[in-house]
Amino acid sequence: MNSFVFLLLILPMVGALLAFILGKLNSRLAFWTAEFVSLTLFVLTLKLFVEYTQPLDIAMHWFSLGDFSIPFGIYIDQLSLVMLLIATGLGFLDVHFAHDYMAEDPHQPRYYAKVLFFIGGMILLVSAKDMISLFTGWEFMGVASYLLISFWHEKKDPADAGVSAFLFTRFGDIFLFAAIGILFYLTNTLDLMQLNAMARAGEIDQHKMYLVAVFIFIAAIGKSGQFPLFPWLMRAMEGPTTVSALIHGATMVNSGIYIVARLFDFYVAAEALLVVAAFGAVSAFIGATSALVQRELKKVLAYSTMSHLSLAFIGLGAGSLAAGMTHLVNHAIFKALLFLGAGAVIMMASHVKDMWRFGGYGKKMIFVSIAMAFGALSLSGIPPFSGFFSKDAIIATSLANPQTEGLIATLTFIAGVLSAAYISRLWFLTFAGETRDVALYEKVKAPSFFWITLPLLIMAALTLFMGFFQEDIAQFVSGSPLDEPHIPGLFFGLLSVIALLGLIVYYYYVKRLDITQKIAAQPLMKAIHTLLFNGYFIEFFIHYFVREIVVGSFARAIFWFDVNIVDAAVNGTRSLSLKVFKHLQKIHTAYASDNSGAMLYGIVILLLALFIGGLL
């Protein structure tokens, strides 16, 4: 059993290296290595899943010295196992899909090596027993994400997007690192399970726990693209779509939620869940409203990802681990489906991403449109698709919790129903109606069934199929059922609003597109449109703040200190060293006689040292 787990950790790294080296011989070999390795990983995870009886707990030490030790352990329980299944299963489908999507790229070895490296980081993160291995996996993914977003680094935008992603997530990571330091100082342990146990037993001061919980949550915000650290997620759409699907839809962005879920007892004891729910609600609202007006296919999905991850955060924040994690699982699958479907459309449309140039593509790629419709229905929350159950549970939980029932529940509700609007807008604009760019439309071909459509259909089937097993999933992930507080009328209210929104979108975006454009031309609508389109100008504010305040004043002060004080000291050291060097150099001559003289003096010095040492 244990050796399988180690294989799970090591195989992606070895695979990455192999894919790179073999890929240099023949670029197709890189794909086959990645396909084989990711399939093996999935099979290994399935094996773990089938044989699962109790949490697997392997304590190891990276490095220990006396009573100070740095742990590096593995812990796989139900929660980790589900995350592992998502990471390896979707990872495999994603690699499979990339066969065609990346077929014409000259740098395939690099691509597959990075993807495998990324999967390895994710596996390390979710099977971590302690903060150190978790942090290592967290940073591995950060690096992999940066490398993959800027995969086409010859162009300016992807390169900038990579840097942006790196900086935004790094900002969060500083807080995670600080949290690890504080935790070690406070509790002398970095073991996640032990932290939970200590928190339950009330052994740590609540105020200090609150600080740590907030610090960790800031890191989670950065990684999961939540308010206010989300702009990188939208820019990350410059990367290959397969990367967006895997990293920015299905796996890496989940790690922020995973870390909160992993330390759920800690958060409960720290009374920090309200913070989680509040930031989640704001992000959910921003994401859902901004997604309404985006032009680019992938940007809609990016904002939708932000909004739905926030829903999972709200689920956790309202106190229901089951609701939050079930939504996370459902979201991972239908979002990967939507992203890959979008990838198929973009690939077939000669890498155009603008939805306004699509339209009527349903006729050319019927299976893709059906698969995406499944994803869209699940995302909108239509029963019996999986998304319905978890979203319903989150809204109900947020309404039932007295702490969140006011503003937070309202924002959650709005974000929840708006998802039906933006996703139906996306689907109608792409697949329904008449085409708006005939030249482009002519070039569109049906995608390959085995490489492109099959993974989509698998995920579409899954998202439908999982709808019937929501109770089991919730039970498995969190150990408690989706304890949905019964709120009369919520079910029908939700459904009718969603249906109504769907109809409105259908009317305005398919039947009467002309009216929509006229409405959009009004000054007030235009202003709102600009605000939403730019994500409430959060990125602008952050840049302004950084440039004017951080760089303008703090950095300048530090620079002055560096030049006038630190450098002066360093230069002083150099001239001092030079003096010592010159004097010492005189001692060392090339003559053997001088050497023996020095030895004689040396023996005298040593005897003297012994004498003094004996006296003391």
Added chain:
Amino acid sequence: MITPFYILLGFGLLSIVLHRTALLKPFALTAFGIAGSVSFMTASADLKLFEIIVSSVLFAFILHEQEDITITQTLFLGASSMLLLESDSILSFVIAFESLSLISVILVSYVRTKDEVEGAVKMFIASALATGFLFLGLTFYLMGGGELQEALHPNATLFEMIGVFIMLLALFYKLTLVPFHGWAVDTYAKVSHTNAALLSGVAKTVAVVAVFKIFEPFLALHLSFAVPLFITVAVITMTFGNFLALFRKNIAEILAYSSVAHAGYMALAFVAVSSSYAQDGILYMAIAYIFMQSAAFLILDTLKKSYAIVSLDDLHGFAQQNPLLGALLSIQLFSLAGIPLLAGFLAKAVIFYAVVDSGLWWVALIALLNSALSVAYYAIIVKSIYFEDLKVKKLSLSNRTTAFTAQLILVAGTIFFGIFAGVIL
């Protein structure tokens, strides 16, 4: 019983027959492969890992080496190293130690240039002196009632103490501790770089580990004798080595002084002899040092032979010429400087921790400052590799894959023990 010593000795004797044939190198490689696996099965637990590492470093060395005669000598050097590591009484220690000195002298006496003559002669004189001191010390020790066939007496008489002191002086020669380092700097910088790699990388490290193994129980009982002696030696040695390396221009000289400075760090393990981590410290340091120092000198050899690079100025812009070799050299230098995630860092961390643990925090502080100082001269080399402009395109005479494989083995050791040392040890 078959020990690595007998295997290497046997292969060494047989290898003379194979000179001038293509079989010699594979033969020697097999010898070290077998020796490593025999160590794995038979060696005592605390030295098993180190013996395997010595075998694998010498394996990499053989991959690099081209001279037939040196390959045979390397086999003998490996044999006497193993003998030294396995020695458990004073007599076997002295015999093994002398055989290691002898083979070292023979190694450098194969001279081709005037510089090499100077280095060889200096080393010969120093070795002769050291042998004299060693036997003088041994005589005193025996006069005091010591036994040859046993380990050092714990309850030493005055004569025994004097004997141990004089023996230690002799060992300071071999370990290149100031003020007995004079020969080392000239020898390491002037003999051929492959020989310098063997002497400063392998022979010295093996000697340190063996000396620690033999003398540690005795010194731990006589702290008022050991601690002041080794504090003086260690502090002077590292400060001296680091300061003199600072403004050198010749890369081999920088490495030679850095080798002296590292001898000072190793002596810290003797300072911390009362701490239970001293044993770990010396082992970490020896493992890290044997990889990085041998690798650095071997790369220097390639640089000299293929690119005619001797001084820092020649090295300017080398990364543009051969980025891979430049990166390998940089990694080893960073490890020597003690940059985290490389073996050198962990070794220093453990050894400094041991010093602090034995209550001498101020010595650890001096060592830390020294270590910070040392970053400067390693960084200067890296700077000239990467951040200077390539002036003249250097001609590359030969590019051998075996030498490159050797470097890969060594760099793998440096990185592996930088990250996973805690898992293994």
